[in-house]
Amino acid sequence: MRWESWSDFWFMGGYGLYVWGSMGMTALLLLVEMAQARLAHRRALALVRAEQSLENP
Amino acid sequence: MTMRWFYYAAPQTFYGLAGRLWPWLAALALALTLAGLWVGFALAPADAQQGEGYRIIFVHVPVSWMSMVIYLAMAFWSVLGLTFNTRLSGMMTRALAPTGAIFAFLSLWTGALWGKPMWGAWWVWDARLTSELILFFLYLGYIALTSAIDDVRRADRAGALIAIVGAINVPIIYFSVKWWNTLHQGASVSLTRSPSMAQLMLWGMLLMALAMWVYTLAIVCYRVRTLIIERERHTDWVQALPEVAGAKA
Amino acid sequence: MFPLAIGPEAATLRHIGPGVLWVGALLASMLTLPRLFENDWRDGSLEHLVLSPHPLGLLVLGKIFAHWLVSGLPLVALAPLLGLQFDLPSDALGMLALSLLLGTPVLSCIGAIGAALTLGVRGGGVLVALLVLPLFVPVLVFGAGAVEALNSGLGAQAHISILLAMLLPAVFFSPWACSAALRIALE
Numbered sequence: 001m002r003w004e005s006w007s008d009f010w011f012m013g014g015y016g017l018y019v020w021g022s023m024g025m026t027a028l029l030l031l032v033e034m035a036q037a038r039l040a041h042r043r044a045l046a047l048v049r050a051e052q053s054l055e056n057p
Numbered sequence: 058m059t060m061r062w063f064y065y066a067a068p069q070t071f072y073g074l075a076g077r078l079w080p081w082l083a084a085l086a087l088a089l090t091l092a093g094l095w096v097g098f099a100l101a102p103a104d105a106q107q108g109e110g111y112r113i114i115f116v117h118v119p120v121s122w123m124s125m126v127i128y129l130a131m132a133f134w135s136v137l138g139l140t141f142n143t144r145l146s147g148m149m150t151r152a153l154a155p156t157g158a159i160f161a162f163l164s165l166w167t168g169a170l171w172g173k174p175m176w177g178a179w180w181v182w183d184a185r186l187t188s189e190l191i192l193f194f195l196y197l198g199y200i201a202l203t204s205a206i207d208d209v210r211r212a213d214r215a216g217a218l219i220a221i222v223g224a225i226n227v228p229i230i231y232f233s234v235k236w237w238n239t240l241h242q243g244a245s246v247s248l249t250r251s252p253s254m255a256q257l258m259l260w261g262m263l264l265m266a267l268a269m270w271v272y273t274l275a276i277v278c279y280r281v282r283t284l285i286i287e288r289e290r291h292t293d294w295v296q297a298l299p300e301v302a303g304a305k306a
Numbered sequence: 307m308f309p310l311a312i313g314p315e316a317a318t319l320r321h322i323g324p325g326v327l328w329v330g331a332l333l334a335s336m337l338t339l340p341r342l343f344e345n346d347w348r349d350g351s352l353e354h355l356v357l358s359p360h361p362l363g364l365l366v367l368g369k370i371f372a373h374w375l376v377s378g379l380p381l382v383a384l385a386p387l388l389g390l391q392f393d394l395p396s397d398a399l400g401m402l403a404l405s406l407l408l409g410t411p412v413l414s415c416i417g418a419i420g421a422a423l424t425l426g427v428r429g430g431g432v433l434v435a436l437l438v439l440p441l442f443v444p445v446l447v448f449g450a451g452a453v454e455a456l457n458s459g460l461g462a463q464a465h466i467s468i469l470l471a472m473l474l475p476a477v478f479f480s481p482w483a484c485s486a487a488l489r490i491a492l493e
Contacts, residue, residue: 003099013109018174022113022167026120029159030272037279044286048301051290139486191440198437205427214490215423219437222419222483226441229472233444237451 066143068285069294075278082275089268097261104258110174114258117167119266120160121185123273124192125227127157131199132224135217145281147213148288150220151203152280156273158196164189184235191230195223209288309391316393323392324402324453327385331406331449332442334377335413339438340430342373342421343488356485356492363481366488370411370418370480378410394453401456408469409449415480416441422487445472 003009012019065071097115104111131150138146168186169179180186199216206212289295308326309319346352355365385403394402420438424430452465 009098012112013103015108015110015112015174018110018170019112022116022170025166026116026163029163033156033159033276037276037283041279041283041286044283044290045301048286048290048295048298052296052301191443194436194440198433198440201429201433201436202423202427205424205429205433211490211493215487218419218483218487218490219423222416222441226444229444230440233447233468237447 066141066145068145068148068289069292071145072282072285075282079275079278079282082271082278086268086272086275089264089271093261093264093268096257096264101257101261102255107175110171111258113167113171115261115265117164117171118262119269120167121164121189122266123269124157124160124164124189124196126270127153127160127273128192128195128220128224128227131157131220135220135224138217139214139221144213144288147210147217148281148284149277150216151213152277152284153273154196154200154203155280156276158193158200160269161189161193161196165193184231184237187234188227188231191234192227195227199223319392320394320398320457323389323394324398324405324457325450326392327381327388327402328406328409328446328450330388331378331381331410332413332439332446334381335373335410335417335442336435336438337431338373338377339417339421339434340424342369342418343425347425352488353492356488362485362488366418366481366484367477370414370484373418374411374414378406378414381410382406395457398453398457401453401462404466405449405452405462405469408466408473409445412445412469412472412476413442415476415484416445418484419480419487422484422491425488425491445469448472 010016010020065074093115097112101112103109131153134146134149134153137143138150165186168189172181172186173179199220202219203212203216206215286295286298295301308322312318312322343352346355356362358365382403385406386399389399389402417434417438420434420441423437424433427433448465448468452462452469455462455465
């Protein structure tokens with residue numbers, strides 16, 4: 001293992017802000033993207049259902 | 058052989074195929090990400106010059122590569138769509154665009170965060186950064202154009218044209234910016250590591266790059282399914298889908 | 307306007323002059339783009355043009371040329387005069403005019419594709435700007451760069467060659483791409 005302790009890991013040799021700022025933004029945006037894709041999918045299904053119920057009340 | 062391809066070009070068949078594929082791709086992407094992060098953060102040593110700060114490349118290089126690969130993929134599907142007039146090609150291009158734009162943004166973001174500690178500036182008009190910025194705007198242009206046109210077919214085809222024109226320009230833009238950069242003798246920074254990169258660093262980067270690639274495949278499969286449902290919702294087969302009947306997504 | 311805003315220091319003006327004028331060329335081209343096909347489209351004559359037996363590419367080329375006459379050529383003609391405001395030496399003035407002469411038609415060619423794609427689309431002007439500005443960048447780089455290269459003694463041969471290399475394909479291919487765009491827009 002490379003790191004002596006967890007605090008060393010977060011500190012990242014002084015570059016913590018930059019490294020975790022990068023990793024964090026990447027993780028954040030990809031998670032948001034996945035969540036948004038799921039939401040869009042559910043909305044599409046709801047749309048089909050709504051139109052169906054309009055046709056067959 | 059050609060019959061097989063055209064078989065999968067039908068939205069209904071592709072829907073099924075993508076539905077079976079994306080969970081496996083997602084799982085693979087996760088595994089690759091964990092492996093890449095393990096190699097990159099637990100195993101790879103610190104850099105002689107950049108200390109621990111270099112570890113940003115484990116995301117920076119993969120997202121940069123993907124932002125370019127995705128644009129090429131968009132151009133590929135656009136050419137296919139305009140040539141064969143298949144509905145699926147337009148959907149594939151549209152499904153790729155948001156992911157490409159996100160990767161382009163991340164390339165700029167991580168590039169800035171790498172640049173600040175290393176060269177003292179959040180932004181330099183380096184050839185690659187500037188080209189990446191322009192690529193980001195090309196993505197935004199495509200998304201804006203396809204969103205602004207209401208007629209789906211027209212939007213797909215207009216988007217395809219701008220994607221192709223953009224793709225032709227990407228090497229020209231890169232070349233021109235590189236030329237401009239060297240003339241101005243600006244910060245001639247190199248974002249790649251020297252060839253004598255430690256094995257582990259290289260492995261970490263490759264694993265993460267592969268992870269992003271597989272992630273892209275997964276999310277595009279997922280997104281295309283959504284588009285298919287939206288666009289083909291008046292067909293019998295969509296109306297009969299179990300997902301529609303049930304309350305689950 | 308720029309000398310008034312930035313101050314009369316000759317060295318600064320000479321440095322930024324070509325760039326400023328080139329950005330002006332970009333704006334002139336861009337701001338007149340939405341109107342390129344708009345009027346014809348509104349009164350229905352664009353459809354007639356598309357359906358006519360004459361090759362659409364030639365008709366489009368005519369439109370592009372007209373756009374250039376209105377937005378590009380005046381700037382080429384005025385360039386020496388405008389350049390004087392920035393205290394550019396006479397050989398730089400010539401290079402500026404030449405670079406604009408070669409570059410502004412390319413802007414019209416590329417811009418026409420953008421205008422055709424966005425016919426009647428909401429957000430028109432801004433959308434066209436977003437679409438074409440990234441594609442304008444290489445022209446800007448080599449156009450303004452030609453004058454700077456001359457000023458710094460490096461010679462602008464390469465820049466001019468590249469501008470030519472951009473102009474010829476632009477003139478040949480953009481009518482074709484623009485026709486395709488018009489057909490897409492009119493379906």
